[in-house]
Amino acid sequence: MNRKRIIFLLACVFSLTVCLPEAARTECRAVPLAKARNVGIEKGGSWTRLRVRNPIPGASAENVYILVSRAVPLPPDIPSGRVICVPVRTYCNMSTTLIPFLEAMDGLRGLRGQGGRAYVFTKALDAAVVADLGPGNAPDPERILSLASEIVFAYASTPDELETIRRLESLGLSVMSVTEFAEEHPLGRAEWIRVFGLLFGRTGEAEELYRSIRTSYESLASRAAALSARPGVLVNDSFNGVWYVPGGMSWPAILIRDAGGDYLLDTTDRTWSAPVDFETIAAIAAKADFWLNPGVWKTLDDGVLQDPRYRSFRPFREGNVYNNNARTTPAGGSDFHESGALRPDLILADLIAILHPNLLPAHRLYYYRKLEWKSGAR
Numbered sequence: 001m002n003r004k005r006i007i008f009l010l011a012c013v014f015s016l017t018v019c020l021p022e023a024a025r026t027e028c029r030a031v032p033l034a035k036a037r038n039v040g041i042e043k044g045g046s047w048t049r050l051r052v053r054n055p056i057p058g059a060s061a062e063n064v065y066i067l068v069s070r071a072v073p074l075p076p077d078i079p080s081g082r083v084i085c086v087p088v089r090t091y092c093n094m095s096t097t098l099i100p101f102l103e104a105m106d107g108l109r110g111l112r113g114q115g116g117r118a119y120v121f122t123k124a125l126d127a128a129v130v131a132d133l134g135p136g137n138a139p140d141p142e143r144i145l146s147l148a149s150e151i152v153f154a155y156a157s158t159p160d161e162l163e164t165i166r167r168l169e170s171l172g173l174s175v176m177s178v179t180e181f182a183e184e185h186p187l188g189r190a191e192w193i194r195v196f197g198l199l200f201g202r203t204g205e206a207e208e209l210y211r212s213i214r215t216s217y218e219s220l221a222s223r224a225a226a227l228s229a230r231p232g233v234l235v236n237d238s239f240n241g242v243w244y245v246p247g248g249m250s251w252p253a254i255l256i257r258d259a260g261g262d263y264l265l266d267t268t269d270r271t272w273s274a275p276v277d278f279e280t281i282a283a284i285a286a287k288a289d290f291w292l293n294p295g296v297w298k299t300l301d302d303g304v305l306q307d308p309r310y311r312s313f314r315p316f317r318e319g320n321v322y323n324n325n326a327r328t329t330p331a332g333g334s335d336f337h338e339s340g341a342l343r344p345d346l347i348l349a350d351l352i353a354i355l356h357p358n359l360l361p362a363h364r365l366y367y368y369r370k371l372e373w374k375s376g377a378r
Contacts, residue, residue, distance in 0.1 A: 034214065035188035038179045039195055046075035048198055055182040056162050063177050067198055084176065087201030090149040094136040096120055096333070097181060098153055100342040101193055104209060105200040112147040115139050121333035137161045141171055153178055184271045186251040186344030187214055193342060216345035217258075223359060224260035224352050231289035231355050233261040234281075234315060238307065239295065243281050244273040255344065256292075259351035260359075264288055282309070290355060291315035293324050294371075301374045319370075322354050326369040336367040 028049065031041035040051035048067040054060055064081035068074060074083070093102060094115035099122050102108055108124055115136030117125070131147060133139040137160070144152060152175045156162040168175050180192040190213050197206020233256050236244060246252040247270025248263065256263045264284045265276070285291070291313065297303055300321060303310045310316050324347075327335035340347050346366050353363040 033191060033194070035185045036180075036183060036191040036194075037185075037188055038182050039192065041195070041198070044079070045077060046072075047078055049079060049081060050195065050198075052177055052179055053182075054156075054162075054177070055179055056156060056159060059156075059159075059162055065176060082174065082176075084151060084174070084199070086199055088151055088199050090147075090151075092133060092139075092144050092147060092149045092152045094133070094139055094152065094154040095178065095181070096136065096338055097341040098155075098178060099125070100339045101180075101196045102153075104193060104342065105196045105202050105206060110149075112149040113139075113144060118331050119329070119333045121327065121329055121335040121338050138164060139168075141168055141173075144168065144173060145171060150174065151176055155179065155181060157181065180341065184249055184251060184254070186255050186347070187217055189251065189341050190214070190217075190344055213343060213345050217348055220345060220348050220352060221258040224258060224356065227260045227356060227359070229356075230260055230262040232264045232284075232287055233355070234264060234285050234288040234291045234313070235293050237293075237295035237297070237303075238278070242275045243278065245276045246273050247271045251344075252293075255347060255351060259348055259355050261290070261351065261355045278309075282313070285313035285315065288313070288315050289318075289320060291321045292351075292354075292368075294321060295323075296325070297321075297323055297371060298325065299374050300371050303371075319372075321371045322365075322368045323371055324367045326365060326367055340367060 028042045028044040031043060033039070033041065038053045038055070042049040042051070046068065050065040050067065052063045052065065054062055066078055066081040066083050067086045068078065068083060070085035070087070088110065090110045090112050092113040093099065093111060096116055096119060099108070099120065102111060103122060103124055108128055111128065111130050113131040113133040114120060114125065115133045117130065117132040131143060133143055136155070152168060152173055154165050154168070154175050155178055156165050165175050165177060178192070180189045183189045191210055193206045193210050197203045235246065235252065235256070245265045248266040248268045250271050250273070253263045253266065264287070294303060300316065303316060303321070315321055324336040325334065336347070349360060349363055350365050350368045353360045353365060354368060
């Protein structure tokens with residue numbers, strides 16, 4: 001990269017990331033959010049403040065971003081925070097779960113680089129001229145710099161990933177940490193579309209889309225809530241010898257309960273996953289009716305190859321094992337983990353159709369599929 005281009009890039013980035021001092025106090029109002037808990041939105045007279053909660057212990061409690069229109073000079077009453085001129089025109093993205101939000105608000109037109117591109121499911125990216133930035137949690141800083149995008153959308157769920165963001169910022173890059181992945185409620189994740197509506201100047205479309213998704217989800221949940229039978233559900237699979245169980249108040253557990261299922265693995269108010277020993281899992285599996293999301297299995301044979309003891313699990317014996325890999329790529333891209341972040345109503349419809357097929361008899365599974373034996377083998 002030539003010297004003039006570097007100077008130009010750093011000048012543009014500085015104009016976006018500079019933290020301005022608190023000016024004269026301006027009245028602002030909080031924008032009510034239905035389910036999202038990791039972001040706060042406040043409206044000032046000529047700016048919008050985003051407060052993004054940091055879920056990593058030991059890190060700063062929140063990151064503050066100030067959105068201002070690029071069509072007018074910076075307002076004099078702007079508060080402290082990282083300034084982002086909106087609508088955003090060009091950007092890099094580190095998280096595959098953000099792709100549906102970016103596609104809905106921008107059609108991916110401004111996307112210059114994507115982390116983990118080889119693992120992306122979204123077909124719209126196939127025809128786009130978008131650089132591969134390397135792994136989403138460890139991108140190539142020089143490649144990002146060379147693309148001269150206005151902002152980088154990143155995530156940090158571990159101290160190492162947080163350090164990656166700090167390293168990008170130290171190079172003068174404007175980075176926004178997005179924590180939709182840490183939301184407890186599935187509708188809380190989807191509600192981040194309202195944030196992206198603000199970033200891309202499409203607030204009306206974002207509000208309408210979220211309202212539609214929420215209405216669809218709550219209508220389905222209401223129908224399932226009226227059912228008296230609640231089949232027991234086992235989830236996940238052993239990973240490197242450890243079975244990680246989502247907490248009782250995590251979004252996977254909430255989805256199962258809203259689908260009319262009994263989440264047997266955790267009755268606490270934890271929102272994070274925790275390891276559980278095999279003996280405990282086996283005892284739960286003896287009374288479970290269904291088994292969901294068993295890792296990367298494509299057939300029941302895969303389960304036996306991994307651990308022959310799975311044959312004794314009741315859902316396995318009765319053929320009630322379903323995986324969320326109906327929409328994947330050969331490289332491992334998963335639409336469940338992409339569009340599913342924005343469309344929990346589609347996930348919920350699948351789960352209701354699995355657990356209570358008579359409630360949605362016409363529904364065709366979208367993310368999920370029932371696992372069978374290869375060629376009738378047992």
